[in-house]
Amino acid sequence: MKEIQMVDLKTQYDRLRSEIDNAIFSVINTSAFIKGPDVRSFEEELQNYMGVKNVISCANGTDALYLAMMSLGLRPGDEVITTNFTFIATLETVALLGMKPVIVEPEAGNFNISPEGIRKAITPRTKAIVPVHLFGQCSDMEVIMKIAGEHGLFVIEDAAQATGADYFFSDGTVCKAGTMGNAGTTSFFPSKNLGCYGDGGAVYTDDDELAKKIRSIANHGMKLRYHYNDIGVNSRLDTIQAAILRVKLRYLDEFNASRKAVADFYDSAFAGCNGIIVPVREKYSSHIFHQYTIRVPDGRRDELKQFLGENGIPSMVYYPGPLHLQEAYRFLGYSETDFPVTSSLCREVLSLPVHTEMEQEQLEYITDKVLHFFNK
């Protein structure tokens, strides 16, 4: 059996090698390394796939969050509501722009920000909500957009882990993750569902004026050549990455389907196992399984992780610590016991290997070992 990995980018490359190599070498041949034609073509292709009017590519998913926040005119002192159970990028960008992050619990079932929690956290200074579509499933956007509408708040969706996931509104409308708020952001970090061979990111918006602003801020705030209307940054997707992404975008639905097949296999194998809570799949969203994250209650998570490791099965804890307890964010003044849901998730979650190249033999081996752990 092939060695089991959390993600297997090498085997995926071997499968796409000729297309990827052609894409890379055609960029080198023209040597249009910055703002070459593939960048705009990729943006247009991603616009079509996402069903959004504007895709603005940039250097990474964290920059995408800055660009969205800066372009919406969020100011120091504004309060921005976001989730406690995610990667640090959302909290970090809010804090670095001098705004006040207001942290809200996730829902224990689906790991995404609690809409009720958002409601309770709103004050007269609240300006925006930043939901994260964690592990590949959308937050409850219908409710979140309704709350935002009632209070005149911006919504910036962090869709870095959910490229290609669908949200189903109760009126039958279907939207891709990242296209429902005022702006959405994503990352093309190599291990993401749509990943490049380095760093990359993008902002989505249906608002053409906002799109112009984002494009300008990503390019030093320049409007006409060497005339600067905004204080900007330098954040670009390079042409080689765009060329690779054009190839991989054509496979995205197939990639997401193979991840879901892995999740389906895990779900049915674990169906009778009391030691495990499998990921909750909400009716309002498809799930593209950026991670397959189980909960292991009764304090047995670390023991299971170690047992799997001893048997050659990698697993990861996303995320081991609540954000409100991180050293850098002590200044926010939260106390240890403020977020019991986040704290218990951090003790219980375990992400199992899920990627586009998993073999049946590997899946059977992993599920056998997990079940053995609980039955021994």
Ligand SMILES: *Cc1c(COP(=O)(O)O)cnc(C)c1O
């Ligand atoms: C990966 C990720 C980011 C940041 O992306 P980078 O491209 O590494 O900057 C932001 N938010 C979430 C939820 C992520 O998973």
